[in-house]
Amino acid sequence: MGEFDLIARHFTRPVRRAVLGVGDDCALLAPTPGMQLAVSSDMLVQGRHFFADVDPEALGHKALAVNLSDLAACGARPLAFTLALALPEADDAWLAALARGLFALADAHSCELVGGDTTRGPLNLCITVFGEVPAGQALLRSGARPGDDVYVSGTLGDARLALEALQGHLTLPAEVLQAARQRLERPTPRVALGQALRGLATSAIDVSDGLLGDLAHVLDRSGVGAVVEIERAIELIAARAYLKSTSSHFDAEVWQRAALAGGDDYELLFTAPAAERQAVQAVAAAVGTPVARIGHIEAVPGLRLVDAAGQTVPHRWRSFDHFGAAG
């Protein structure tokens, strides 16, 4: 048995829901009658999505979290995933920690590892995740309608603040950095919220590349425009609440960049009819994930930012481009 097989052992566990798991040419899943299969793939590359010295347990968590976040954005229930892994070397302790982080999150969502691949190469993790959703009920990017409210779950921008602090571009108090870093390294996929929004939200996407860039995808696919109230988005930065009580201050630009173009939030950005405000807050409360209204959909194409007085504010924020610069 080679090193290769020993590595695979960290990632081979008996399956409970799948028909067949790791160890044959294919895994076999038995879809539930009447359900559609939701599928998403994300690849994480060192230097682009994580630092070389990343805690492997956090990396295992994040690699699966970003994929579960895509299922959440479709309102799908997680079922299973495959993991393909390129490794420069086989470090047993590092792999054990990676597996720990991965399986802790997988178990929390009853999402089974059913197959994969391991090879030598520059560090790269590619996860494909499978979920199921009742036929015709998936949340899509294309359903936003004029008059709908625009909501975002949880908090925004803290992952970006942590990234900028870790890169030395700004300074955060230690306890604020620690909390923000958790958001960067251990994002929480909003899986229960996504399922709870089925039949209520008219569109949804997860905030991976930045609020405005991701909202632009919804607007494109839905053929509509939106107005976003800047202050409402900035209020969702958790670090801002902490820092208000200290002497630390940032330029408005720092806050705006974090909340509007930060990326790596893995919150749900969704739209729902204005008539459903109570219902939206009720399901959010039921699953324990706060949601906030930050704007509304209009028929006129384009994305307008407004200040607290409703005045249009010029902006230059764009989403994270993997082949360009951030922000």
Add this chain to the structure above:
Amino acid sequence: MGEFDLIARHFTRPVRRAVLGVGDDCALLAPTPGMQLAVSSDMLVQGRHFFADVDPEALGHKALAVNLSDLAACGARPLAFTLALALPEADDAWLAALARGLFALADAHSCELVGGDTTRGPLNLCITVFGEVPAGQALLRSGARPGDDVYVSGTLGDARLALEALQGHLTLPAEVLQAARQRLERPTPRVALGQALRGLATSAIDVSDGLLGDLAHVLDRSGVGAVVEIERAIELIAARAYLKSTSSHFDAEVWQRAALAGGDDYELLFTAPAAERQAVQAVAAAVGTPVARIGHIEAVPGLRLVDAAGQTVPHRWRSFDHFGAAG
């Protein structure tokens, strides 16, 4: 629109069979009632699975072919796939050629690209493929029984000979190298044969790491042993037939290494009851893929190689280990 989005355009086409393809958080597939979903992931890394100067069209073909081969080994019908791609730079012509190779094979098997991811990083292709198979009819590695025949489809060892020639370890006549190189760079997944063998083969695997190594997986999972006739395996090297009529000769070791431990063949290695010999040949003829008997399954564990006289031959061949040396 960034470079990132332009790249994605090479890989975005309307879907015909899936409910939803590229462009949302998830793709949506509608499984056929009564069918199980077969899933497999393979990651291809530069320097390990292909050379830096590989023809991108051939690379596109091979990246999907190795995944379709896994579906074939399960007897599954291809449905869809996702592609995650890490690229050091965005070269439009290179990507267009990659897409051409990928889609030519995908179209030949009615297998749709439904989602994926593109990021900057060391060149890496990760494909996850989906197929379907009637519940309970998937070909597994675990079903080989004493008395079964051992078969392999098509040809063996030519990919390995091409690799050794390209590395300068041996010399092949130009026309022989050209044919062998096709086997290395454009392998043929035995998709129709895999489906035709449902209900007939007792076990199956695809030959990716080398005949003996892959057969060992079947023996392990089935709890049996096997006898393989060396000469029958070597006879399946296409280049050998060509070279017989020329003055070129290799040591027996070269032929054995190629046929028994070569890898990258993507042929089907399968077992079937001796009573089904005619039926096996009939379905193989029906799909136009030759299959040859190379040995049989025994109750005694282990893998024995025998010469034409039935005498046991000592061997040291093992399968390709991605963290060790080949052969």
